[in-house]
Amino acid sequence: MNRRDIIKGTGLLAATTLLGPVNTFAAEKTKKEKPVLRVAHITDVHIAADNNAPERFKRCLEEIKRKKVDFFLNGGDSIMDASYDNVKREQVTDLWRIWDDCMQTVNGYEVHSCIGNHDTWWAAPAKEDPMYGKDYVVKRLKIPARYYSFSRNGWHFIILDGNNEHISLDPAQFTWLEQELNGLAKNTPVLLMSHYPILGITPTLVGGGHSDHKKLKDLFYQHKDKVRICLSGHNHLSDHTMYNDVWYCCNGAMSGFWWGKGDKESAGPGYYLETPPGYALLSLYADGRVENEYIPHGF
Template identity: 25%
Template sequence: MSSSASPPLRFGIIADPQYAAIAPHAAMDRYYANSLVKVAEAIEVFNGEELSFVMTLGDVIDRSFASFDNILPVYGKLRHEALFLLGNHDFSVSAGHLSEVAARLRMPSPYYSFSRPGWRFVVLDGNEVSTFAPPENHPHRALAARILAELQAREAANAHHWNGALSDEQFAWLGDQIANAAAAGEKVIVMNHYPVYPLGAHGMWDSERVVALLASQSHVVAYLNGHDHVGNYGKAGACHFVNFKGVVDTESENAFAIVELHPDRIEIRGFGREQSRTLAY
């Protein structure tokens, strides 16, 4: 079979289940407990498709380390590889559990990368420098407080305690991953919980340097994220920035997607409230 006839690489996307066994927040239209059923519905659809993996873009839970005990078994029904990255609400746990979140999600490390034929997926930890995720007394907490204070002084749109930033070490690692992918002839998709473009209230604190890096590299084709539950889209350089809608929102409507990677475009097939898109590159 010629390579042109090989099927496209396909994977599933879920964003922001924010599961917790608590009452809904009607004013915000968030139904935390209903995410068990919604994630199960998404997995049923995914199981009927040929996928390489399913990525959840953070905020698996809304609060309480015990919430993982209810929602992670739902992922056990998935016949594909279940991958995760870290969201801000995943750290809404007691101080003693902060260092255990990544392991509870069976992540290899808080940020990591993996490859599929012709592609490299770079998974970021946007909570690394934040006021909530690092262990208490960690230098990243103090750094986060300084960054947040500076942003608040400037009245920046993203000057909120529920956002975060990459460490300089992680940012350098991101640059290395992009360079290594170019040397290997791989196209790159970056995944993170936080949006970086277009910049808004939910944007990562160091969005500008991330966008500048990604937009300058023609083989970086997409950045996929959650966090801003209403969804969003933008393009900078050759890179498409796609913010997926949150599962937790609305009482019964779902939101998830299947992404197909073609030689010249990305096809996003949205389900429920999620939008379908064709993104040429």
């Protein structure tokens, strides 16, 4: 299986199948044009002190910087785990301290993050505790809110929070998303990022997908002139699925098998099932085309 898939948005097939004359023309057009943005998508870092994870993560960030990216999208599960009932305050603060230290490697870069299910400490003594829940994660990730949007170079980016009942957008967030898409000019290219896959093959294999995928799919179809690609992580698997001319890219996991060696189902050292640890590089073009390349990092 090719781990360095390059995929084209707006109706093109994967690069390995660009054989016909129409697709060849489209591929040549992409080669001649420069993207308006180069973006790194990292997800499921699950940073911790063991397995030399901090140094390995830092080396990977240095590798990404050499590829001249404009900014980083971080798909959540930044720390190993704050979500279990037995996790103590000291463990949570230590994990975020390690995260902060690692992110000094990309000091000066924009990092736009979403919240993963393992980032939130629910076992705080009380809901009034300043470390309880999502608000603390928002603070630690230095993001404006649990869901938000921004624009760069003609592209609009929407960061979602699927950490709600049955993995979904809460009603207020869905209304906000509707208004966000309605308010954009026609043909504005949009990239959405959720921690969890919205559509794709990986939810069929291992679960963990948005339960409101039909509702979201219908909304995206109403805005098919805008929505180009949906990024996710959570499942630690590389999966590039197109539906209704929208790419749904689950881009593996920086940590692979949680920085470990793997198990009997791992296809190689550090793999989760058939996917090695890695990250994605995206090239975004002015006309809405997008390339998403998953790159195993080997650290």
